[in-house]
Amino acid sequence: MTDPSAVTAPTDPVPPLYSPARVRELLDRHGLRPTKSLGQNFLIDGNILRAIAAAGGAAPGVPVLEVGPGLGVLTREVASRGAQVTALEKDERLRAVLAETLADTDVTVVWGDALDFDYAALPAGTRVIANLPYYITGPLLSRFMAAPGIVSATVLVQKEVAGRLAARPGQDNYGFLSALAALHGTVTLVRDVPKGAFLPAPDVTSSVVRLDFDRERPLPDPALLAFVDAALHHRRKTLRNNLRLVGHAGEAIDAALEGAGLRPDVRAEDVSLADLEGVARQLNVIR
Template identity: 40%
Template sequence: MTLPSDLPPLRDVIARHGLSAEKSLGQNFLLDGQLLDRIARVPGSLEGQRVYEVGPGPGGLTRALLRAGARVTAVERDRRCLPALAELASAAQGQLDVIAGDAMAIDEAATLGRGAHIVANLPYNVGTALLVRWLNAGDWPPWWASLTLMFQKEVAERIVAQPGGSAFGRLAVLAQWRSRARIAFPVNRAAFVPPPKVTSAVVHIEPGEAPPDVRGRTLERLTEAAFGQRRKMLRQSLKGLPGALDALTELGLDPARRAETLSVADFVAIARLLDRATAA
């Protein structure tokens, strides 16, 4: 859609409403319109698409999503930002719905239906928890069509990491066992107000084929155990998970190895045997 040409600059909106990024909420505002439009292009064409945004703040990315033609549902827990978002919703002529609340408490599938794209500059303090929840959707393909998310660069690198390095861990396995994850581009800290202490990056994730006979919750429990004590050998880190050491033996995996040396496929194979043992 085309937003009204007389829409006030985002800096003016922030000043008029007395807004400032709240550290306790993990906020950092993005004001660069070109950068925001670039983020909105990552999922592909959003014309007529439903988009879910978490933590819109004063609405910078929201504007870019609306300019891209999306129908946006945004959830914001910071009540200070709601008047600014209400103004934007009025200008958006029915293309923007704002929910005042905590994203962790939203039943997204019921609210949005299937096929929504999630695009968000996630608050740092809940970003990983939300990602894990979205990746662990019970039904697959999930209710979401794609994830385009801003993270600290270190977290982004953990999501796309390959086996063998220190960045490879639980997030990489959960993001890659039935999805395709990539870093779209880095974002300099100077792009934010206020600038965070770290560089950020935009990650794009699309659902893929789910391996049969594996439950997401089982894989989550397995990776929690394996990487919770990542410096220890698997025989130590997995001894508290019933059936895990037997699964290693059946698969011919050396229990003296450490978790980061296994592949995503190895973790999927272990989880499959755990599920079979539970069902037996």
């Protein structure tokens, strides 16, 4: 005969942290609402969370940096794979939430503005895995590229930004961000993410993109970066006009273009990085 004291009443399983119902309950219980000014759109699709963690290289012992953990959903997925996670969070209202959702992990949460963080101090082999706040995507990517310890960044960004990162000279989306990524390494488009994968849904479609940085390559000369930025500032204009706008003399530009084997009327967006570097050398911007 079964001992009644040994029988427990069935209970409903706790929904996962990425369940919309669980996320709403968590937010309501802590009296929170996503803040649009901080770019808070919480990812609630388990398949996509797992795909991001896998694409980002989360594995036992790997140092991972996450920017904007929000409710800790992606954080938990990455930590569950054995990665050593450091998460940067600006919104102090989330302290109690992250204390709850990350209580059984060894994640280190650093409170403060991601734009003020010292990325150069990160250990060698660090991988960034993050759902980036859209309003500071560009500045953050620039910081990741310049940090010698970061070897890759697998991030959720606006689909338009992902397209710009992966674009090549001559393509419609090509610009300074494309050139900057190519100067530091390679870009891989992983997958698109529909609006319904977030709570609340953003106004735009997102994409997961992975940037791999070649750390055996020296960091680009700041003078070259400034030159490329100026050259591509109005990418549909001619390279000659763009260089005139930043003070280079017309005769010197003409000679530099000829020396690099470029037409006088070549548009900035059609010039390869190697040719831009050649023009910069001809103009004595770099040596």
